[in-house]
Amino acid sequence: MEKARPVWNNPLQFVFACISYAVGLGNVWRFPYLCQMYGGGGFLIPYIIMLVVEGMPLLYLELAVGQRMRQGSIGAWNIISPYLRGVGIASVVVSFFLSMYYNVINAWAFWYLFHSFQDPLPWSSCPLNSNLTGYDDECEKASSTQYFWYRKTLNISPSIEENGGIQWEQALCLILAWLVVYLCILRGTESTGKIEQLANPKTWINAATQIFFSLGLGFGSLIAFASYNEPSNNCQKHAIIVSLINSSTSIFASIVTFSIYGFKATFNYENCINKVILLLTNSFDLEDGFLTPGNLEETKVYLASAYPTEYSKIFPEIKNCSLESELDTAVQGTGLSFIVYTEAIKNMEVSQLWSVLYFVMLLMLGIGSMLGNTAAILTPLTDSNTISSRLPKEAISGLVCLINCAIGLVFTMEAGNYWFDIFNDYAATLSLLLIVLVETIAVCYVYGLKRFENDLQVMTGYKPNWYWKIIWAFVSPLLIISLFIFYLTDYILAGTLQYQAWDATQGQLVTRDYPGYALAVIGLLVASSTMCIPLVALGTFIMSRWKKGKTVSV
Amino acid sequence: MLVALLPILSLVTVIHAQLCQPDAKNAFKVRVSLKTALGDKAYAWNENEEYLFKAMVAFSIRTFSNREKIEISNVLLCNVTKRVSFWFVVTDPSKNQTVPADEVQAAIRMNRNRINNAFFLDDQTLEFLEIPATLGPPTEPSTPIWVIVFGVVFCLVIVGIILLIISGIRQRKRKSKASMETVDVEDKCETMVTIENGIPCDTLDSKEGRFNRAFAAEDEKLTPL
Numbered sequence: 001m002e003k004a005r006p007v008w009n010n011p012l013q014f015v016f017a018c019i020s021y022a023v024g025l026g027n028v029w030r031f032p033y034l035c036q037m038y039g040g041g042g043f044l045i046p047y048i049i050m051l052v053v054e055g056m057p058l059l060y061l062e063l064a065v066g067q068r069m070r071q072g073s074i075g076a077w078n079i080i081s082p083y084l085r086g087v088g089i090a091s092v093v094v095s096f097f098l099s100m101y102y103n104v105i106n107a108w109a110f111w112y113l114f115h116s117f118q119d120p121l122p123w124s125s126c127p128l129n130s131n132l133t134g135y136d137d138e139c140e141k142a143s144s145t146q147y148f149w150y151r152k153t154l155n156i157s158p159s160i161e162e163n164g165g166i167q168w169e170q171a172l173c174l175i176l177a178w179l180v181v182y183l184c185i186l187r188g189t190e191s192t193g194k195i196e197q198l199a200n201p202k203t204w205i206n207a208a209t210q211i212f213f214s215l216g217l218g219f220g221s222l223i224a225f226a227s228y229n230e231p232s233n234n235c236q237k238h239a240i241i242v243s244l245i246n247s248s249t250s251i252f253a254s255i256v257t258f259s260i261y262g263f264k265a266t267f268n269y270e271n272c273i274n275k276v277i278l279l280l281t282n283s284f285d286l287e288d289g290f291l292t293p294g295n296l297e298e299t300k301v302y303l304a305s306a307y308p309t310e311y312s313k314i315f316p317e318i319k320n321c322s323l324e325s326e327l328d329t330a331v332q333g334t335g336l337s338f339i340v341y342t343e344a345i346k347n348m349e350v351s352q353l354w355s356v357l358y359f360v361m362l363l364m365l366g367i368g369s370m371l372g373n374t375a376a377i378l379t380p381l382t383d384s385n386t387i388s389s390r391l392p393k394e395a396i397s398g399l400v401c402l403i404n405c406a407i408g409l410v411f412t413m414e415a416g417n418y419w420f421d422i423f424n425d426y427a428a429t430l431s432l433l434l435i436v437l438v439e440t441i442a443v444c445y446v447y448g449l450k451r452f453e454n455d456l457q458v459m460t461g462y463k464p465n466w467y468w469k470i471i472w473a474f475v476s477p478l479l480i481i482s483l484f485i486f487y488l489t490d491y492i493l494a495g496t497l498q499y500q501a502w503d504a505t506q507g508q509l510v511t512r513d514y515p516g517y518a519l520a521v522i523g524l525l526v527a528s529s530t531m532c533i534p535l536v537a538l539g540t541f542i543m544s545r546w547k548k549g550k551t552v553s554v
Numbered sequence: 555m556l557v558a559l560l561p562i563l564s565l566v567t568v569i570h571a572q573l574c575q576p577d578a579k580n581a582f583k584v585r586v587s588l589k590t591a592l593g594d595k596a597y598a599w600n601e602n603e604e605y606l607f608k609a610m611v612a613f614s615i616r617t618f619s620n621r622e623k624i625e626i627s628n629v630l631l632c633n634v635t636k637r638v639s640f641w642f643v644v645t646d647p648s649k650n651q652t653v654p655a656d657e658v659q660a661a662i663r664m665n666r667n668r669i670n671n672a673f674f675l676d677d678q679t680l681e682f683l684e685i686p687a688t689l690g691p692p693t694e695p696s697t698p699i700w701v702i703v704f705g706v707v708f709c710l711v712i713v714g715i716i717l718l719i720i721s722g723i724r725q726r727k728r729k730s731k732a733s734m735e736t737v738d739v740e741d742k743c744e745t746m747v748t749i750e751n752g753i754p755c756d757t758l759d760s761k762e763g764r765f766n767r768a769f770a771a772e773d774e775k776l777t778p779l
Contacts, residue, residue: 179715287637
């Protein structure tokens with residue numbers, strides 16, 4: 001007796017779910033940064049090549065596996081080979097780690113969104129100091145947007161060792177973010193369908209990595225989504241559509257981001273020039289309004305020669321304003337979203353409107369990706385009969401959300417952002433590469449490429465052509481192995497790992513070393529997901545031997 | 555060309571020249587940025603404006619302290635530059651001394667707003683060096699606005715969750731009720747391919763037909779150990 005598996009109402013719902021999962025914050029804050037670091041428009045070449053060679057084939061593979069096996073990741077890999085059930089479990093573990101820390105970003109977006117309904121925006125000016133004679137020290141040294149992010153939002157401690165207490169405002173926003181996710185996944189996945197320098201080897205590696213993580217391969221979410229498809233669904237077409245839309249969103253987002261960069265750089269440059277003008281006017285009692293950006297340079301030369309002693313006194317304070325250095329400040333991640341963008345927004349007209357729109361967009365992206373992550377965890381759980389027979393769907397979703405939320409409270413502590421960075425950098429990177437490598441090898445060599453081909457023909461009506469087969473069988477595994485080796489060597493060569501800590505006294509980030517226990521956590525994160533694969537294989541092997549031994553002895 | 559525009563130390567009539575000097579005891583430097591504040595509408599800084607300034611300072615000292623009447627002639631200005639910047643000092647009429655600096659400072663701070671307004675300037679464009687301005691704290695509503703918006707969104711989400719949970723429970727109750735009534739219909743349905751336990755066949759809404767595990771060869775799907 002088999003329970004009818006819920007199906008998407010129509011193929012469009014499935015495509016939208018995949019797009020909403022794949023198009024996430026990485027498209028907005030990681031891709032523009034990579035473009036800027038690796039040659040601007042030139043980065044598109046390795047990016048598109050990697051998209052065609054790596055992204056689309058692997059996406060197609062995952063969707064086809066899910067659609068064929070009609071199970072979540074654990075069930076699907078169990079069908080392919082019981083020894084490979086570990087791959088599914090590793091996917092679930094990685095998804096679990098991801099959902100733990102990813103929703104914190106949504107919490108921050110909610111926090112900023114709620115604060116956008118004020119006039120003036122709270123990050124547009126510094127607060128006053130205690131005796132009301134000037135502005136707060138930390139805010140003066142940094143900037144008002146940085147101050148709002150590091151002090152008012154995170155209330156960050158100077159290093160990862162000092163934990164501090166849980167910030168109740170952030171905790172509330174995190175709880176709200178989890179409630180919103182719960183609301184969407186409450187009824188099960190079917191309700192989540194919503195209307196998502198060339199020679200430098202590092203450039204290619206980063207293009208490959210970006211495609212890989214941007215599409216969300218290896219988390220099991222795509223398998224979960226595809227398992228709710230009709231078997232006759234044309235997943236090849238959908239794989240191409242989803243990957244193309246994901247990439248075009250990235251490119252579009254970088255156009256917007258670059259214009260924001262330009263605006264901010266120009267604004268800061270003009271501010272810098274004005275500060276120099278004021279300094280010179282005050283020091284030499286020049287007529288107010290005499291110094292303009294036009295005659296600044298020649299006046300400086302004149303003053304240096306006419307009043308050498310006074311000039312040398314104030315010379316250290318004169319900053320060399322340069323538009324290029326402003327443009328060169330490339331930021332990625334939370335720094336881009338919550339500092340650079342807010343700084344640009346506060347200088348626009350009707351800033352409240354832009355702020356609300358921007359943070360609603362961040363929330364849409366973040367929650368869309370969260371739904372995919374939670375689907376990756378929930379689908380194997382609801383597929384397994386032991387759990388789903390005892391608890392209804394709502395209770396399982398509620399439990400998953402509750403556990404994740406409780407652990408996520410760690411990230412609302414004062415040192416929470418440092419732990420967030422640890423999870424962001426290490427929870428998914430190496431493990432995913434390994435998972436997808438094993439997936440590709442499993443489908444091509446363990447399950448058999450011929451068998452898979454025939455299955456696809458039975459399901460969709462036609463065989464995948466030779467291009468896909470070559471990529472699956474040879475190119476993708478080689479590519480992933482080389483990426484894997486590169487990352488390992490990079491980690492080993494870098495020596496001890498370091499992080500950026502916010503120094504309140506200086507008003508800027510400083511580099512520190514991770515303490516021992518943080519390194520242990522990093523190792524645990526990577527090991528707990530990667531070790532699933534060999535451990536479960538070993539366990540299944542031992543169990544089968546033991547069972548054989550029992551039957552023989554009888 | 556630039557030489558001509560150099561700040562020229564203009565001569566201002568000073569009664570007690572030695573009391574008012576740059577960096578003198580109890581003297582304060584003032585900086586006025588008319589063009590920055592007013593742009594095209596900037597007026598020229600001349601002796602009349604200086605007279606007004608002396609009047610404002612004398613007014614501040616009079617309202618603040620209990621000294622004998624301070625007159626405008628007791629406020630001395632000197633070293634007026636083209637910037638516009640100058641030094642001032644307040645003399646005590648009874649003794650031949652200057653009023654202490656902290657008294658002058660406190661008096662000016664108390665009346666800073668009125669002094670600024672008299673010249674159409676603000677704290678940044680009319681600077682008293684070493685007299686820090688009291689910056690106005692931003693108006694904070696009793697309940698921070700973000701809490702209100704948070705509360706609204708929170709309540710909406712909770713209501714949505716409760717509605718969905720209740721409708722889910724109701725659906726399940728309806729299903730189990732329907733199954734209890736149609737237990738006898740099951741016999742008729744057993745001749746059909748497969749049925750779900752207790753659910754009458756005509757309520758099943760399956761698009762692709764039933765997949766009967768019994769008819770699927772086991773070894774097709776599973777790779778043998």
